[in-house]
Each structure stands twice: as structure tokens, then as C-alpha cells.
Amino acid sequence: MLLCYFVPYILIITGLGANNILLFWSLWFVMGWGMIGIGASVMHDANHGTYSPNKKVNKYLGYILEVIGGYSITWKIQHNILHHTYTNIDGLDDDISGFVFLRLSPRQRRYWYHRYQYLYAWFFYMLMTLFWMTAKDYLQVIRYKQHNLLSNQKISLRKAVLEVTFYKIIYYSYILVLPLLFSGQAWYYVLGGFCVMHFTAGLVLSCIFQPSHIMASSPFSLPVIVDSTYRMEDSWAIHELVNTTDFAPRSRIFSWFIGGLNFQIEHHLFTGICHIHYKKLSSIVKTTAESFSLPYHVQPTFVRALLEHAKMLKMLGKKEDPATRLLS
Structure with a gap:
């Protein structure tokens, strides 16, 4: 590099x-x-x-x-x-x-x-x-x-x-x-x-x-007030999971070049672990999320992820605000 x-x-x-x-x-x-x-x-x-x-x-x-x-x-x-x-x-x-x-x-x-x-x-x-x-x-x-x-x-x-x-x-x-x-x-x-x-x-x-992160699958949730203090509706780990998306998980060269950042879920959950372990972690995280009926967002290719991001940008720019649908 x-x-x-x-x-x-x-x-x-x-x-x-x-x-x-x-x-x-x-x-x-x-x-x-x-x-x-x-x-x-x-x-x-x-x-x-x-x-x-x-x-x-x-x-x-x-x-x-x-x-x-x-x-x-x-x-x-x-x-x-x-x-x-x-x-x-x-x-x-x-x-x-x-x-x-x-x-x-x-x-x-x-x-x-x-x-x-x-x-x-x-x-x-x-x-x-x-x-x-x-x-x-x-x-x-x-x-x-x-x-x-x-x-x-x-x-x-x-x-x-x-x-x-x-x-x-x-x-x-x-x-x-x-x-x-x-x-x-x-x-x-x-x-x-x-x-x-x-x-x-x-x-x-x-x-x-x-x-x-800027995807239609992300809920963009805000903290709620509990006993006069702000608290997250979900735990930190669940918040990271639902607001993050992996992409191109099978592209080894691409993943090598960008430091495993296509495994963004794993990076957000395990910030203290080197990126060379993300690919193996991803199957564990996915299985665990599914066992708790939690979403695991992943796009098959980088191009597909970009297209979905562009759709989200367009959705956020529409006069009919997408907030109601996204945050429901």
C-alpha cells in the first residue's frame, strides 16, 4: 500500500x-x-x-x-x-x-x-x-x-x-x-x-x-428518554447490527484491498479484532443473529450495495418523507 x-x-x-x-x-x-x-x-x-x-x-x-x-x-x-x-x-x-x-x-x-x-x-x-x-x-x-x-x-x-x-x-x-x-x-x-x-x-x-450504513435496511433509531436520561431502545450490539450492512463477502481481493471493511458488521461488533479475521467471524455472527431472530444485512456485490445506497439517497430526497416507513 x-x-x-x-x-x-x-x-x-x-x-x-x-x-x-x-x-x-x-x-x-x-x-x-x-x-x-x-x-x-x-x-x-x-x-x-x-x-x-x-x-x-x-x-x-x-x-x-x-x-x-x-x-x-x-x-x-x-x-x-x-x-x-x-x-x-x-x-x-x-x-x-x-x-x-x-x-x-x-x-x-x-x-x-x-x-x-x-x-x-x-x-x-x-x-x-x-x-x-x-x-x-x-x-x-x-x-x-x-x-x-x-x-x-x-x-x-x-x-x-x-x-x-x-x-x-x-x-x-x-x-x-x-x-x-x-x-x-x-x-x-x-x-x-x-x-x-x-x-x-x-x-x-x-x-x-x-x-x-446509509441503506433502507437501517432503522436510524434515536435514544429514548427513560427517567430523564437518554437510553438506546436496543442494546449497543443490536443497534450496530441493525444499522450496518456487509457487502461483497466472497470477493477476497477486494476485501484484502479495503482492509476487510466490506465486513462492516463484524468490524462494528469487534473493533478490537484485526480485519483478517472478519470473514470467518461473519458466518458466526450471521448464525447467531438468525438464532435470535435478528436481521443480518448483506449485499452480494459491491455494485449491488452502491445501487441500494443510491436508492436510499433518492428515497431520502423525496417529498414524501421515508421516515415513517423506515422508522416504523
């Missing part, structure tokens, strides 16, 4: 493709796939603490996220804490909250333009990593400080902002400045290649994660 990202980069800054813009942009395109592999199959396990039984190995491998432009602390808060604890709960799960142009839950307010989101959502998915590597980390640091989530990571707002800034300077220095100086291409071609890389990574990563 690292070679898929860094070999094209080395070829770019050594001038390969200086006289061929298609070759030049193809190298950036391959780097985009390297970002996907690093994010899904290396960084993801490391920052969950499951890449290795050695905590130091996980810690230092987790920093590969900073190398590709992110920030581990905000990622852990958003993903490990909020997404994995409050999956599909509007206002708590950051994966579905905070973007007005996409309605990803029947609990969210609907605007007229959402009727077209099944067509334009893919464009915004393309922007996902680009937004992440520029503004998102700063916005999250501020918001997480307001909600007292930074203190749980034992870091102050000032230190977090300084770290984000430091890592961004390092990232943009090597990803843009060096190619501008040494690639032999005009600045606008370098910027275009940078966008090609991020558009590729953003679209594919979004297409991996969104069909795992």
Missing part, C-alpha cells in the same frame, strides 16, 4: 511524465489508490489498535494518517468514539451529520434540492478527502473542544491546533511544493494532479463506507 502511494510520488518529483500530461496525471491517479489502501487497510487497523498486538507498532503506524494529510486525534474521536458508539444517530454520528447538501438520515431536515442528491452526492463524495485535508481537521478540533472531547485524548485546544498546522505544513510541502519545483510541469497541471488523487480517494472511500 505504501509503495502504491510513494513510488508514483517519487516518479513525479524526479520528472517522469514531464513531457506527457496523461502519464503525469496517471501517476497521481495511482497515488489516489495508494491513499485508499493506506487509509482502509493500514491506518484504519492501526488507529483501532488492531494492526498489531504491540501498542507501539499501532501507535506509530497510525501516524501514517498524518503523512497522507489527516490528523489521528480527530479521526479517533470521529470514528472510534462517535461513529462506533452512536452509529446512524443524527447529531452524534459525525459520519452522517453537518453537511446541508446531503440528507443522510430520515431524522434530518429535508430541503428541495435533496430530491436530486442521488445524482449529485457522488460529486461531494469526491471532495471528501480534499475537504478533510484542508479545513475539516481545524473545524473538528474546535467543535470537539466545545464538547469536551479533546480532554479525553489528553490534549489542549492550543496544542491540537499547533499539531494540525504543523502536520498540514509538512503534508503540503511534500505533496505540492516539491512537485511544483521538480516535476517539470506547470503549476496548474500539478494542482490538477493533486485534485485527481483526492477525487479518486474521496469517491472510492465514500463508496466503501456509505453503503455500510
